Each structure stands twice: as C-alpha cells, then as structure tokens.
Amino acid sequence: MSPSPKSDVEPVEIRAPEGARMMEVDWSDGTTSLLPHRILRGFCPCALCQGHHGPIAWVGGDGLSDEALGLKGIELSGQYAVLLRWADGHATGIYRFAFLRTLGELYGQADDAIRAAAFSHDH
Numbered sequence: 212m213s214p215s216p217k218s219d220v221e222p223v224e225i226r227a228p229e230g231a232r233m234m235e236v237d238w239s240d241g242t243t244s245l246l247p248h249r250i251l252r253g254f255c256p257c258a259l260c261q262g263h264h265g266p267i268a269w270v271g272g273d274g275l276s277d278e279a280l281g282l283k284g285i286e287l288s289g290q291y292a293v294l295l296r297w298a299d300g301h302a303t304g305i306y307r308f309a310f311l312r313t314l315g316e317l318y319g320q321a322d323d324a325i326r327a328a329a330f331s332h333d334h
C-alpha cells in the first residue's frame with residue numbers, strides 16, 4: 212500500500228508510556244511514527260496470530276481486553292526489530308523496524324482501510 216520503506220532508518224527513540232495506548236517512534240531520518248496499540252496488536256506478525264502462510268493481515272484488536280492492548284515491555288530483537296511484550300502475556304510478536312514504519316502509515320486511515328491492509332513478511 213506504500214513504497215517500501217528504507218531499511219537503513221533506525222529508531223532514535225521509542226515512547227510507550229505506561230497506560231498509554233499509543234506508541235511513538237522517532238526515526239533517524241527525523242520522522243515520527245504514531246502506532247496505536249490496537250494497530251500494533253491487530254497486525255501482530257507472529258505465527259501464532261498470523262498462521263504460517265500468506266501476508267501479514269489484520270487479526271483483530273477489537274475482541275481483545277483492554278489489558279491485551281497494554282504494552283509491558285519493548286525489547287530489541289537482533290539489530291532490526293523489536294519484540295513487544297503485551298500486558299496479557301502475549302510476547303511472540305517481533306516487529307522489524309521497516310514493518311513499524313509501514314504500520315505507522317496506517318495512522319489516521321479509515322477503519323475499513325486498516326482492516327483491509329496486508330503486508331509482506333519481507334518487511
């Protein structure tokens with residue numbers, strides 16, 4: 212749905228205050244991505260959420276409890292990704308930086324468009 216993001220851009224700062232439902236990422240190119248937790252969780256790229264085939268698609272974020280949308284921790288995973296630890300214990304989603312940038316482009320889009328989005332695992 213958008214040109215592939217540059218892979219050499221890195222996060223300078225990731226903000227996810229406790230209790231907030233939005234993560235903010237400042238990138239080394241001076242841009243900022245706004246990432247509502249509902250979108251992050253809705254596109255959790257892990258095999259548990261996505262299955263093993265096909266693109267990364269919306270897996271919901273609506274039926275989830277408020278706790279499931281709370282972020283408990285963010286850890287670097289390798290050099291190009293972060294692992295998100297959710298308050299309900301789900302901690303298998305590894306988000307590549309390029310994927311976070313792509314997800315950031317969904318911010319402010321209509322719900323229909325968000326639900327219809329799909330992303331290649333190459334991100």
Ligand SMILES: [Zn+2]
Binds near residue numbers: 259
């Ligand atoms: Zn998952």
